[in-house]
Amino acid sequence: MKQKGLLYSGKAKSVYRTDTKGQLIVEFRDDITAFDGGKKDQLRNKGSYNAEASAFIFQYLEKNGVKTHFVEMLDPRRMLVRELSMIPLEVIVRNVAAGSIVRNYPFKEGTKLNPPVIVIDYKDDSRHDPMLNDDLIVALKLATLKELAAIKKAALKINALLVKLMAAQGITLVDFKIEFGRAGKTICLGDEISMDSMRLWDKKTKESLDKDVYRFDKGDVMATYNRVVKRITKTAAQKKVPAGTGGKPKAKPMTAKKPKVAAKKPVKKSVAKKR
Numbered sequence: 236m237k238q239k240g241l242l243y244s245g246k247a248k249s250v251y252r253t254d255t256k257g258q259l260i261v262e263f264r265d266d267i268t269a270f271d272g273g274k275k276d277q278l279r280n281k282g283s284y285n286a287e288a289s290a291f292i293f294q295y296l297e298k299n300g301v302k303t304h305f306v307e308m309l310d311p312r313r314m315l316v317r318e319l320s321m322i323p324l325e326v327i328v329r330n331v332a333a334g335s336i337v338r339n340y341p342f343k344e345g346t347k348l349n350p351p352v353i354v355i356d357y358k359d360d361s362r363h364d365p366m367l368n369d370d371l372i373v374a375l376k377l378a379t380l381k382e383l384a385a386i387k388k389a390a391l392k393i394n395a396l397l398v399k400l401m402a403a404q405g406i407t408l409v410d411f412k413i414e415f416g417r418a419g420k421t422i423c424l425g426d427e428i429s430m431d432s433m434r435l436w437d438k439k440t441k442e443s444l445d446k447d448v449y450r451f452d453k454g455d456v457m458a459t460y461n462r463v464v465k466r467i468t469k470t471a472a473q474k475k476v477p478a479g480t481g482g483k484p485k486a487k488p489m490t491a492k493k494p495k496v497a498a499k500k501p502v503k504k505s506v507a508k509k510r
């Protein structure tokens with residue numbers, strides 16, 4: 236597998252072409268940003284911590300019947316992925332009120348949201364990712380109603396699986412952001428799921444275990460990311476994760492290789508952007 240030219244560079248990841256049709260390489264860089272790029276830093280090992288968390292979670296989801304772009308890890312920060320035609324939506328699932336919905340709506344921080352609340356934003360930095368509704372999504376031709384239904388269904392399934400994964404290590408999954416793309420007609424999970432894109436609280440201490448540590452200067456960001464990766468991956472090693480809705484999770488920590496994913500029609504670019 237040879238890495239070719241740069242296809243796209245986001246705030247924290249770069250996407251490269253490869254010599255294999257339908258496959259791209261996502262490189263997780265050490266850059267970290269917050270507040271629409273208003274706060275920026277480089278933190279050593281951040282890329283590899285997020286790559287490891289993402290790879291582990293993608294494999295866990297695949298084993299439970301969720302289609303993702305993950306193929307395998309090439310090294311600690313480079314992930315081989317299936318090429319997707321990305322849909323410019325940021326799908327946020329919330330189990331507990333925190334962050335922007337507390338700022339924008341009369342929710343008290345920490346209020347449980349049951350059923351979970353799905354919020355979909357338009358992925359467009361120049362417009363500050365405005366919130367969409369179904370009518371806007373269809374009118375803007377970002378997705379069809381059928382695709383939107385599939386996206387919401389997948390988002391809720393991913394949420395249920397991740398809530399279990401985190402709970403097994405004493406972590407509350409407050410919320411997270413995911414992005415989807417098309418592989419032919421199939422909706423497939425792309426981008427990443429990491430400490431940058433999830434809001435995680437320690438169940439006992441309520442301590443932040445995610446990018447909020449960076450956003451609000453709450454402590455040693457990389458020490459936190461490192462601890463979280465270890466906690467998450469330990470979960471599976473201990474066989475504590477109950478089976479999800481789609482199948483049986485395997486008790487295997489993240490490894491470089493992943494079980495083969497059924498071949499899909501190659502489509503266009505897989506990309507990533509972070510808040």
Ligand code: C5P
Nearest residue numbers: 334335410411412431432433434509510
């Ligand atoms: O800021 P807000 O509360 O809306 O974020 C909700 C969740 O989505 C958080 O976990 C945040 O890290 C994630 N997010 C993200 N990228 C964005 C927007 C939100 O990863 N562009």
